[in-house]
Each structure stands twice: as structure tokens, then as C-alpha cells.
Amino acid sequence: MTARRLLLEDVLLPTGWARDVVLEIESGWIRAVLPGGAAEGCERIPGIALPGLPNLHSHTFQRAMAGLAEIRGPGEDSFWTWRGVMYGFLGRLTPEEVQAVAAQAMVEMLEGGFTALAEFHYLHHDPAGRPYANPAEMGARVAAAAAETGIGLTLLPVLYSQGGFGAQPATPGQARFLHDVDGYARLLDASARAVAPVEDAALGMAPHSLRAVSPEGLRAMLEIRRDGPVHIHAAEQLREVEECLAWSGQRPVAWLLSNAPVDRRWCLVHATHMDPAEVEGLARTGAVAGLCPITEANLGDGVFEAPAFLTAGGRLGVGSDSNVEITAPGELRMLEYSQRLARRGRNLLAAAPGASTGRSLYEAALAGGSAACGRRIGRIEPGHRADLAVLDRSHPSLSLAEGDGWLDALVFSAGAAALDSVVVGGRTLVSGGRHHRREAIARRYRAAMAGLAGRAAG
Numbered sequence: 001m002t003a004r005r006l007l008l009e010d011v012l013l014p015t016g017w018a019r020d021v022v023l024e025i026e027s028g029w030i031r032a033v034l035p036g037g038a039a040e041g042c043e044r045i046p047g048i049a050l051p052g053l054p055n056l057h058s059h060t061f062q063r064a065m066a067g068l069a070e071i072r073g074p075g076e077d078s079f080w081t082w083r084g085v086m087y088g089f090l091g092r093l094t095p096e097e098v099q100a101v102a103a104q105a106m107v108e109m110l111e112g113g114f115t116a117l118a119e120f121h122y123l124h125h126d127p128a129g130r131p132y133a134n135p136a137e138m139g140a141r142v143a144a145a146a147a148e149t150g151i152g153l154t155l156l157p158v159l160y161s162q163g164g165f166g167a168q169p170a171t172p173g174q175a176r177f178l179h180d181v182d183g184y185a186r187l188l189d190a191s192a193r194a195v196a197p198v199e200d201a202a203l204g205m206a207p208h209s210l211r212a213v214s215p216e217g218l219r220a221m222l223e224i225r226r227d228g229p230v231h232i233h234a235a236e237q238l239r240e241v242e243e244c245l246a247w248s249g250q251r252p253v254a255w256l257l258s259n260a261p262v263d264r265r266w267c268l269v270h271a272t273h274m275d276p277a278e279v280e281g282l283a284r285t286g287a288v289a290g291l292c293p294i295t296e297a298n299l300g301d302g303v304f305e306a307p308a309f310l311t312a313g314g315r316l317g318v319g320s321d322s323n324v325e326i327t328a329p330g331e332l333r334m335l336e337y338s339q340r341l342a343r344r345g346r347n348l349l350a351a352a353p354g355a356s357t358g359r360s361l362y363e364a365a366l367a368g369g370s371a372a373c374g375r376r377i378g379r380i381e382p383g384h385r386a387d388l389a390v391l392d393r394s395h396p397s398l399s400l401a402e403g404d405g406w407l408d409a410l411v412f413s414a415g416a417a418a419l420d421s422v423v424v425g426g427r428t429l430v431s432g433g434r435h436h437r438r439e440a441i442a443r444r445y446r447a448a449m450a451g452l453a454g455r456a457a458g
């Protein structure tokens with residue numbers, strides 16, 4: 001890719017707000033950041049430029065069932081009944097459909113202010129549970145969707161090898177997920193080839209959860225690759241905590257802290273249910289808590305111990321998980337609002353007295369999300385990817401704002417509607433709030449959904 005020189009009107013740098021900054025970009029990387037630099041030959045980017053936010057946890061295929069599990073069932077609805085609907089749904093998806101759905105989700109992520117994605121990918125095999133000829137066929141489809149849409153990618157192939165704590169057998173609904181550790185090693189090799197064509201893509205590993213991976217399996221998989229991010233679902237649901245206690249005598253986060261080498265490579269997704277010792281212990285490791293506030297609210301998971309975790313120095317980021325609604329500022333808003341509702345206070349996640357809650361949330365999620373993606377993103381600084389989300393200063397919610405107030409207006413008032421353009425790896429992908437391939441990708445998505453519905457009816 002050729003070089004670009006952008007003139008940013010207002011921009012959030014690691015050192016704070018700056019005006020009239022020249023950004024020199026080469027092959028997708030920021031080469032220089034020049035406040036007051038010579039504007040000749042620059043493309044002017046009107047508006048307020050922010051580092052693009054990473055989406056640290058998603059299952060893109062679940063975008064296809066967004067809004068379809070909101071009907072009350074005969075008994076008590078919960079995460080577990082939702083999971084039953086999800087298993088019924090994914091049992092039929094073809095590789096072509098997975099790519100169509102992933103591309104649609106990624107367009108919505110980019111239009112929603114996310115410039116990078118860590119995809120926690122566990123749908124591996126054909127509907128009968130047999131590996132495809134390419135064991136990473138499905139991962140390759142996710143990678144192809146990332147290449148089509150331009151979003152930054154960290155692919156996290158998932159190890160899923162049992163149906164529940166204590167080596168319970170998998171259910172038929174889980175047949176598409178399963179590997180032993182040797183099969184998983186082959187999946188990782190094939191996944192490395194699958195992401196190779198995507199610019200600056202990263203590969204990590206994801207033991208699905210303590211429900212789905214044995215202690216021996218976890219130890220063995222961590223031997224396969226000694227670097228790159230490691231993500232795991234942990235303590236999302238109270239039932240999971242109870243089952244983990246019954247199995248091991250420890251709660252999930254406590255079990256991980258005492259039995260796994262949790263450190264700054266790790267991202268514990270959800271970590272909703274923690275006691276004070278777990279909060280302190282997790283913060284001390286430097287691992288990222290991967291919060292998915294909109295999905296956690298949708299599924300009735302519970303409320304993360306955010307104030308105590310941040311006070312203890314913990315790192316966090318946000319993800320769109322089930323993709324029931326895709327919006328970067330919306331995740332940050334839900335993160336703060338869930339705390340306000342639970343703790344009956346305001347501005348609970350602002351970094352200090354007098355600090356803007358919007359900026360505190362945004363910068364925390366930039367740092368934690370970038371670490372969890374294992375890529376040099378999240379900062380407008382030389383040596384990092386040129387990923388920007390640019391706000392439209394003419395949006396009514398921004399009219400009285402200035403500086404940190406722009407971020408408060410984005411998070412608490414305008415939401416993603418204030419986004420004008422989005423740049424990833426130096427390429428402008430979204431202009432006027434719309435992705436340049438939005439129509440074609442939505443058309444293919446609708447056709448895929450019609451085909452899926454037809455097969456379900458037939």
C-alpha cells in the first residue's frame with residue numbers, strides 16, 4: 001500500500017488532545033506524528049480523530065441469530081436456554097454462510113467504531129462433526145471476511161474437547177466444535193495459513209472454558225505456542241461457578257489463578273462472578289478482563305466487579321460477543337450504566353475525581369483491548385497501525401462539547417451515529433458513517449439468511 005499523509009484537525013494522542021496534526025502512514029503503519037507539521041500535500045480529515053477501539057471478543061456467526069431469541073419460553077429463560085437456540089441454529093451453517101454472516105458483522109463493527117477484532121472461533125467442523133478437508137476451513141472464512149471488509153484480525157481458534165466439568169461427554173449440539181490436543185495443533189497450523197493473507201493479522205489460542213477443556217488439555221495446548229494471546233471464557237454464569245466449585249472446590253477465576261500460568265498474554269472473557277480475592281488476584285496478573293456488557297445484559301449474566309478491579313490496577317477491554325447489537329460506544333455506555341444500576345451511583349468508572357467518564361472508559365478499553373488482540377494498535381503513535389475512528393463535529397450531541405467532552409458525548413449521547421469516517425491500516429473503509437462495501441455485503445447476508453430459513457422450513 002502506498003504512503004498517505006493525513007492532516008487531522010483534532011486528535012487524541014497518548015499525550016492528550018492535539019490540533020492540526022500531520023500523520024505519515026506507510027504500508028498501514030504510522031511512521032510519524034507531527035503536531036503543527038507542514039500541511040502541504042496532506043489529505044485533510046475533518047472532525048475529531050480517535051484511535052480505533054479493538055473488539056476483544058466476538059463470535060461473528062452469532063450475528064445471524066441476533067434478535068431471534070427474545071421470545072419467552074415455557075420455563076424460566078436463561079443463558080442455558082439461549083445456548084440451546086444457538087446450538088440449533090449453528091448446526092446448519094455452511095462455510096459460505098459463515099463468511100457472509102462474518103462480513104456483515106464486521107461491516108457493522110467498522111461502522112460502529114471497532115477497527116480490530118479478536119474472533120473467538122469455535123465452529124470448526126461440518127454439520128455431522130467431521131473436519132473439513134482444510135481443518136481451518138471455517139477460520140479461513142472468517143479471515144476472508146476480514147480481508148473483504150478491512151477490519152484488523154486476531155483469530156483465536158478454540159479448543160473444545162468435552163461437554164462439561166469433569167470430562168463430561170459432549171452433546172450432539174457440540175459436535176462441530178470438538179478437537180483433542182493433537183487435532184488442535186493441526187488446526188493451529190492450518191489457521192496460521194488461513195490468516196497469512198490478511199494484513200497484520202495475529203493468531204492466538206483459546207481454551208473455550210473450564211467446562212470444555214480438561215486441566216491436562218489446557219496444559220498441553222499451552223505447550224503448542226509460547227507466544228500470542230490466550231483467551232478463555234470464565235465465570236460468566238453463576239451455574240458455571242457452582243459446577244466448578246463442585247468439580248474442583250474452587251471458583252473458576254480462582255482455579256485459573258492457581259492452576260494456569262495466567263499473565264499479561266491472557267484475557268479472561270466475562271470474569272463476571274469474582275470474590276474480592278479473585279478480583280485482586282486477577283488484577284495482579286496483568287491479564288485483561290474481556291467484558292461484553294451488552295451481551296452480558298442480554299443473557300442476564302450479572303455485573304462485573306469493575307470499580308474494585310480498576311482500583312486494584314486491573315486491565316479491561318470490551319467485546320461484542322453474541323453481536324446482538326454492535327456498537328463500540330454502546331458497549332462502554334452499558335459498562336458504566338450496569339455499574340450505576342447495581343451500585344446506585346454515577347460516574348463510577350472515571351479514573352479520578354474531575355476525570356471524564358467517557359475518556360476514562362475509552363482509554364481503558366483501548367489499552368486492554370489492544371493487549372488482548374496481541375497487535376500494535378490502539379495508539380496514534382509511530383510504530384502502531386494507522387487505525388482511526390473520526391467523529392463528525394457537526395453531530396448535534398457534539399455541538400457544545402470540547403476535548404474530553406467529545407468522548408462523553410460519543411459514549412453517553414450520540415453513540416455510533418457520531419462516527420463519520422473509519423480508517424484501518426491507513427485505508428479509509430467508512431465514510432459518512434457507511435462502509436464502502438455495505439450494500440453488497442448486506443445483499444449477500446440477506447440471501448444467506450433466506451437460504452438458511454428455507455432449509456430450516458424444508
Ligand code: ZN
Nearest residue numbers: 059120233321
Ligand atoms: Zn463468548
